[in-house]
Amino acid sequence: MEYRGWTIEAQYLPGADFRILESGEVVPRKPTNKDIDFYRCSKDGERAFNEFPLSEAKAFIDHLEAIKRRQEAPVQDRVFRPLITGA
Numbered sequence: 001m002e003y004r005g006w007t008i009e010a011q012y013l014p015g016a017d018f019r020i021l022e023s024g025e026v027v028p029r030k031p032t033n034k035d036i037d038f039y040r041c042s043k044d045g046e047r048a049f050n051e052f053p054l055s056e057a058k059a060f061i062d063h064l065e066a067i068k069r070r071q072e073a074p075v076q077d078r079v080f081r082p083l084i085t086g087a
Helices: 053-070
Strands: 006-012 018-020 027-028 036-043 048-051
Touching: 006 053, 036 053, 048 053
Parallel strands: none
Antiparallel strands: 006 036, 018 027, 036 048
């Protein structure tokens, strides 16, 4: 799946693509949503992070994109707030 230029791939639990019959025969099966272990997110072919569930992966991508936009903004457009400490 593509999301804002990022690739999100479902990574399934080990053994999610087969089952063993009572006779001992191993048969293939298609993994379901219940078999998803985590989502692997990458950009430009480089793995960035793993996240679960999908909504958290998308939220983290949104967060990273917001940081990138702030860093690319001209200096005069950035808002600097003083750090207030003390209780």
